[in-house]
Amino acid sequence: MMVEPIRGTASPIVAAQDARPPIIEISALGKTFTLDSGPVVALESVDLTIRKGEFISFVGPSGCGKSTLLNMVAGLLSPSQGEATLNGARIDEPSRQVGFMFQTAVLLPWRTVEENVLMPAEIFGTRTQALREKARSVLEAVGLGEFLKAYPQQLSGGMQQRVSLARTLTYEPDVLLMDEPFGALDEFTREAMNLELMRITQAAGITVLFVTHNITEAVFMADRVVVMTSRPGKVSGVVDVDLPRPRDIGQMQEQRFTELMFKVRGILGHG
């Protein structure tokens, strides 16, 4: 499923002189929460243009506003200042073009794997035979072809997150927002999930905004790493990751990878 790779797979040049059209434009975006103790700036004036098919990691300590930023792009939270646009249109409510994945799989235990994947279609009113077949092929692609009729609680944590990914991919979003999606998984499972996520989203040309607090993961996955610092939450720097794709674990041994990681560390340290 999902062929049509967006770029030559071995292209070493990424992001910087990217000719892909922008899909998300964030300008002067900020969020201030009003608490009893007074206003708290969660996120200060962010400017960022994200191109179609780009994989962007957001990395930073807790309280740096990365989740706040993601929620505003998702249309779940309205900005206090500035705006974010999706395909030129201002984001002020959730959209079908945008899929959201959480740290937990959020599966309904009374529904089978297949029924969970079809749940959004019931909400959209697009549950058809064609979609059922689509769901099956997506589940096949994430390696759960044999578990259509299983219940979530019969699956491991990694498999549950695969179901969650399949649920999002089935309605074919242009943008995938991920808030530490594999943070609850063990190291080995997380690595496998990361590779699979890259393979699938690259093949389908999906734009990914990936929030994590793991620097290695952030660099390994991304075309660009947006480094954020806290109090107040803001973007302190953007690091272009010029490692060739498709990525493999071996690249973590390369000197360039280490340099990029320390570049990110450097920005975090100065925040």
Add this chain to the structure above:
Amino acid sequence: MAKSAALQMGQQVGASFQNGKKQEDLRYRLYSLAIIIVILAVWEIAPRLGLVSPIILPSFTAVVGALISLMQQDFFLRHFSVTLTEIVAGFVLGTSIGLVLGIALAVWPAAKRIAYPFVVGFQAIPKIVFAPLFIAWFGFGMSSKVVMAVVISFFPVLINTMVGLESVPAEARKLMRSIKATPLQTFRKVSLPHALPVIFAGVKAALTFAVIGAIVGEFVGSSEGLGYLVELYKNQLRIDRVFAVIVILAAIGAGGYFLLEWLDRKLIFWRSDVEGK
């Protein structure tokens, strides 16, 4: 929950685990059976040896005899059906009211803020004191007992419905918002099924309370029903028959409970899945 094990491995581990569990279950059942036998033996022997007066504690076999003879009386069925009707009507009405109010308070924050203090205050009252009042208001017939059963049985359903609906994980709500689900869709597809196990626990408690409500109502003022029979036989010092009625009431309570338990397992199949591991 088998979060770390793959399905197949989970099944294998589950199988050997289940074997050990079955043996353990059997052992505990034997213990329970032994305790019952000891209690029945003491119950049978104590009055016969004159340790207690048979008027105060008739022997087990005497109670069984009283039970059989009572059930053969013409009037028995009438009293039985009166009480059963009161219990069922009180339970159904109480559960429905609890469910509706619980949903209203959970989905409508303003209603909760206004009404919740009253709900808590009402719960603090020992509601049995209303029984004489209800007799005065609704008469000696069944309606006063039904009202009594409703008043004490709706509360656990209300509280559990509210708590169950409010315990929907924030991420599940967020997921539904991210796919633009309407509040009604979120309620039907996520909140209500999520709350169902907790609601059902409240419903089971409501049944027990409905039985208490109906019997207390009958104690306070009635001319028929099993509670009335208990009062009558106590006054006649026919304690064997008092025990016989108690056995019947226990059977009603247990029967209803097992019916609900069965329904629970059918309806909330995913919970037993989790508990099985």
